[in-house]
Amino acid sequence: MSEGTRFRWIAMGFAAVAMVFAIAAVVVVLRRGDAVATEEKPKKVAIAPVSDIKVRATDVVKIERSNVEVVIESGETKGLRIKDAELERLLGLEPGDVLTALSGRPLVRDLDFHDAVFNTSMMNATTLYLEVNRSGTPTLVRWKLDGDLRQARYGVNGSVLNSYGSYTPTPPAPDPLLDTIERIDNTHVKMPQKTVDQLAADPMTMAKGARIVPAMKNGKPDGLKLYAIRPSSVFARLNFANGDTVHAVNGHxxxxxxxxxxxxxxxxxxxxxxxxxxxRGVPLRLFITITK
Structure with missing residues (x-):
């Protein structure tokens, strides 16, 4: 399968699954995995001062796409800036710091930091090297981790973050749209047609609720795999769980x-x-009833 065909099928597959999740008429191209391998290597820059800081692993994993912004100057992406001043302080950063790379990985998209943390946590990293543009001066911030990065990630996903540190993130605002989705049990939900229409009108908001990649078995396509599902997302409300592989919809x-x-x-x-x-290796069937 060629690269273009592969990404084309991922996009169309996402459109189908998105319809399952009440999103119609959307094709989103997800470039995960191979995109990382093909992206350009970071440009070498002259690193000025080196700053050694001890930080909680649980504070590091709080940096998500929802609390960073992409910094663009003169049409060129410079890096990421943390929008939460308290989190910035806990990580030993200064107001206005622009994060340009983490442990050698460029930070140019709002999800790049999360991806870099995921990769380093799988290698049991105890030190992270953060390249920062501080008032126009390249600076290397060396984070000495207090705690296990992988366990910290599970802590955030399991909603037990507060037991690790003093920082409490702002809880997500109530979503009236999610309230229209009625969970009957762990495999059945009901949702009105108007909810389907509303989600269809804003597919990118839906897309932020999880990541979708093609599943392969014995070298052949085997559906779509979901992971990094946000607890407050439509995916979670519709009874999907991290690691689920979606094989078929209404027999297709x-x-x-x-x-x-x-x-x-x-x-x-x-x-x-x-x-x-x-x-988790066990076949399961989910049901979504759409009411008028």
């Missing part, structure tokens, strides 16, 4: 671009969705 398998297109076209007027998934 998600194994190719053509199959994904069939699913997408067939789901425009249905009143119930039946989703076949595998969760």
């Amino acid at each position: 398998e998600l194994t190719s671009a053509d199959k994904a297109l069939e699913v997408y076209q067939s789901l425009k007027s249905v009143s119930e969705l039946t989703i076949d998934v595998t969760r």
Whole structure:
């Protein structure tokens, strides 16, 4: 399968699954994994002062795409800036610091920091090297981690963050749209057609709720895998869990671009969705009823 065809099928597959999650008429190209391998290596810069700081691992993992902004000057991406002043202080950073790279990985997208933390946590890193542009001067901040980065990530995902440190992030605002989705049990939900229409009108908000990548088995496409599901997302409300592999929707398998297109076209007027998934190696079926 060529690279272009692969990304094309991911995009169409996402459109189909997005319809499952009440998003219609959206094709989002997800470039994960291989995109990391093909992105340009960071340019070498002259690193000025070196700052050694001991930080809580649980504070590091609080840096998510929701609390950073991409810094662009003269049409060129310079890096990321943390929007939360208290979190910035806890990490030993100064107001206005622009984060340009973490342990050799460039930070140019709002999700790059999260990805870099994920990769370093899998290597049991105890020190992180943060390149910062501080008032126009390149600076290296060497974070000595207090705590295990991987366990800290699980702490955030498991909503037990406060037991690790003093910083408490601002809780997400109530979402009236999520309140229209009624969870009956762990495999059944109901949602009105108007919710489907509202989600269809703003697909990018939905896309931030989880990450979707193609699942492969024995070298062949085997559906779509979900991970990094946010607890306050539509994905979570619809009973999906981290690690779920979505194989089929209403009997239509998600194994190719053509199959994904069939699913997408067939789901425009249905009143119930039946989703076949595998969760922790066990087959499972989820049901979504769409009411008028």
